[in-house]
Amino acid sequence: MTEATFATSLFNGSELVANASLHHQDGVIDAVLVDQPAISGPRRLIIPALVNAHDHARPSMTSFGAANLPLETWILRSALGTPPDPYLAAAVSLARSARSGCGAMMVHYTRPSGTMPIVAEARQIAKAAADVGIRIAFALAVRDQNPLVYGESAAVLDALPAEARQPVEDLFVRPPTRPSDYLDLIDEIDAAIAGPLVDVQFGPAGVQWCSPALLEAIAERSATTGRRVHMHMLETIYQRAWADRTFPDGIMRYLKEIGLLSERLTLAHCVHARPDELDMIAESGATIVTNFSSNLHLHSGLGPIAEAHRRGCAIAVGVDGAALDEDDDAIREMRLVQLAHDGLGFRRNWSRAAFLGLAIRNGRRATGAPGSGELVASAQADFTVIDLDHLDRDAIMPVAPLDLLFARGNIDCVRDVVVAGRCIVRDGEPTGIDLTALQAELRQMFRRHLPGFRKMQAAWPALADATAHWFEHVGCGC
Template sequence: MTETAFATSLFTGQDLVADAALQHRDGVIGAVLDGQAAQDGRRLIIPALVNAHDHARPSMTSFGAANLPLETWMLRSAFGTPPDPYLAAAVSLARTARAGCGTMMVHYTRPSGTMPIVEEARQIARAASDVGIRLAFALAVRDQNPLVYGDSAALLEALPAEARQPVEDLFIRPAMPPAAYLDLVEEIGAAIAGPMVDVQFGPAGVQWCSPALLEAIAERSAATGRRVHMHLLETVYQRSWADRTFPGGMLGYLKDIGLLSERLTLAHCTHARPEELDLIAEAGATIVTNFSSNLHLHSGLGPIAEAHRRGCAIAVGVDGAALDEDDDALREMRLVQIMHDGAGLRRNWSRAEFLSLAVRNGRKATGAPGPGALVAGAAADFTVIDLDRLDRDAIMPVDPLDLLFARGNTACVRDVVVAGRQIVRDGCPTGIELERCEAQLRGLFRKNLPRYQALQAALPALSAAATTWFESSCCD
């Protein structure tokens, strides 16, 4: 059956069409017709947004991780271990959908440990299916530097005996051999990959992965075409480590081993230099900026406008740390656009251009089909914005995209359709009861917290030792 969505304004990805009707059937757009007045208030239809880098985790502030740099923030991350993988993923995915996204990357950095990892991946894919959102899934892997960017022995020796044991139990674990990781990703792919799920390799970051692991992933990615998703140069300490470890250039190394390619997505790149951005652009790799996360973790602003000027493909991610920790991907997109749009009369992009590139590059990074344009034959992935709420004053005609980038947030999202399925209706996810799932998840986290009493007791000493290590070893 053909379904129709009416819009006062419809942004195709290139053009703004007034009084439009978007017809779709079996998950595919059939036509966009003009001269069709909206029937129920004023509406703006845009391509569904993409959260191109996330970890499907709850707010870390609730675990006492506010106002910390990444390197000590991560030491508290054990408190956020999902007690129920399905619930944690469903809540995060549904919040993201509610904010206007049709696709989300889950770079899975902290498995629950309650079940085999392939089964855990199945639970996350089931959550995505229930919510109705497209899923990119990359199992994060690391085989070195579990506590600091170097030998952890000195840090462990600085800890009192009662603190050292719980730290070793939680953070010092045998590394997975590269071949075993590659096989595991292929097994996950066989279990969950499909039209709505893209499985990728997920090296956590160069500082956390040995050359043998990175080279094995690069070789397998080249052979199979499977995409790779990883962090890069997120913090000043990672920048310092990279300069010491790769005096000839870290990006040059990634290029030499074949990892830097059009199949690679790089989250953050906060401290990438101009010559490194040129290499990224030349390779056709994608940069995902995570503006609010960078602010929360004191990582820096990132050279996003410069990357764009140099030809890098830019996408936007929430990274589980939106400005208000509410997974508001619409607000996140606005923040990136406003922060990096330029000063005075000079602009780096129009708002229409930025929306289009964020969707197009986000879909490429997550393996979603097509560039996200709302045209005949494309996937029926679109978001309906309440233009009456957005244009609350209605004094004079204003470009709806200007209104969107000035005021848009989750509260303005009315409906979201993905592959023809309505996954958000009147601002509420249709596939799960979000408030009930959030309440259940909070209860499980509270019940689970006593498991980490030893870590809570050890954290003051661990954080102090880590701070001393990074300040003395990683700063110029």
């Protein structure tokens, strides 16, 4: 049975058309008809479903005391937010992204719950995605070095009082994963959860956290299988300093030499990438995901996104679990990126239509979603319906719909989200789960589990001070 959605305006991914109807059946668009007779009722704008191209499917870390911290201590503090139930945490995160207009999301899974075998946990994430109805890429993060700082952990551990050292070691210092074991595990996860709406990827946490042996093994297997790779890159000034010390010939040159820098690679952040590195990324066809609000929260920097675009890099947008108001609002995040990097005065780096199109197109590629996202016949029926009356609250004179979206849009303007023909958000609420109930249940569960981290909380002041001292006075070099 063919379903039809009518809109005052429709942005198909490249151009805006008026009075359109989108027809879809069995998850695929049959036709987009334009210049249809105007209909009475609420004014609507249809756009391709947005993509949250870098995230971790976890709750707000501010709720666990991680506000105003740089990444290097924020990561350690985030242990308090370890998911007590992987399904609940993922379902809440995924539904919040869907509610903000996203039809696909990257889950770079950096903090497993530890409550079950990791393949079983991956199944829970996939079940949450299926219940919400959103497409996901799932990349199990891996790291086999530098658990506390970008160097020997002993320098930090030895600075801790005896009562603080043990809980820190218990939480963060573990035997490294063997490269072959990780590759086998990804194959097992793929067999368990991969499907039309789930793309399994490799997930090295970042070059500073992965040994050359691990990175080279992942590069080789990615080249052999075609599996995508998703990892952090040059997010902070301390990572920049580490990279320059460790790879005097250039970190991007190293990634190119081992075969990891390719069109299969997605790099989150790249805040401190240099022009020559951006040129290498562009030449390789790799994708950069910018996470503007996260970078602000963590004092990481703004990132050379406009420069990367000018040099030919593929740019996508991610929320990274830390949108400006920590509400997973992908529309506001997209607006912030566009506003911050669009140029000065009369000079513009992209039109709003071009920016929206490239963010969706590159985001879909990064998450393994099929097609470019354009709303045309035979494409996947992945689209978001925006309330134009909500955006044009004054209704004084005609204003271009995309100008309204980029000037005022946020999660509150999203009415419906359709993925593969299924309406996963209707009238602003997820259809597959009760988000309000699940959020309440998850909060209660976190409260019950927090006492289990009492020793870590007691150790925190000493750990935070020792870590900051290492980066500022021992191992930074910046």
